Amino acid sequence: MFISYLLLFIGLFFWIWGTLPILNKRNTILYKLHTLTVSDTVGSALILIALIIRNSTHWPVLFICLITLTLWNTIFGYLLGNLTEK
């Protein structure tokens, strides 16, 4: 239970840390994409792992959430990075 709370709070910290630089106008768009990888992919994955530890009866659905979230976030990161080259 302690590990679950620890992972939840680390994930929440990653979310906040990664999302706030979007508002800063000095950062380049590619740097924002890097911070969004921290928050969206790694932070969400940590929160989902914490939820699996907390309530292990729902692990199949949460596991599918984990896989699809990392897939979508990574591919959208690549897509937006590719658009900056056009």
Add this chain to the structure above:
Amino acid sequence: MNATIFIRYLSQIFFRLIIWCLLTSNFKLNNIIIGIFFSTILPKVRLPSIKIRFIFIELIKTIAAFPSAVKESILLILMKKRTETFVYKKSSVAEDGSQFVNFLDLFRITLTPLTLVTKREDNNNWRVHVIEEGKR
């Protein structure tokens, strides 16, 4: 020759069965039988014609990228001064190679927070945006 085709077909059925069991979150025998039924009546997909061992190594490398993603995000948070550069990174197969391995390679690079693929530069290289520690 026929044995490898059969093993490929079996792995495809097994993959669909795993997704079915995870989606229904039910691993009982009657649900597995329904899952086998559905995964056999779905249309066959053309599988890439490369060695299974090569795909296996690439999958292991992809799973190993998850812990390094956590490590690199902590490095990015602790970074004081940073520089942003473009580097060219060699891809594991050429552009006209297996699509699945290309996808896994792209996924692996983009998953880690310090590197981000922006486009394919030529037949053998990715153009990768990298954040490094150093003067701004």
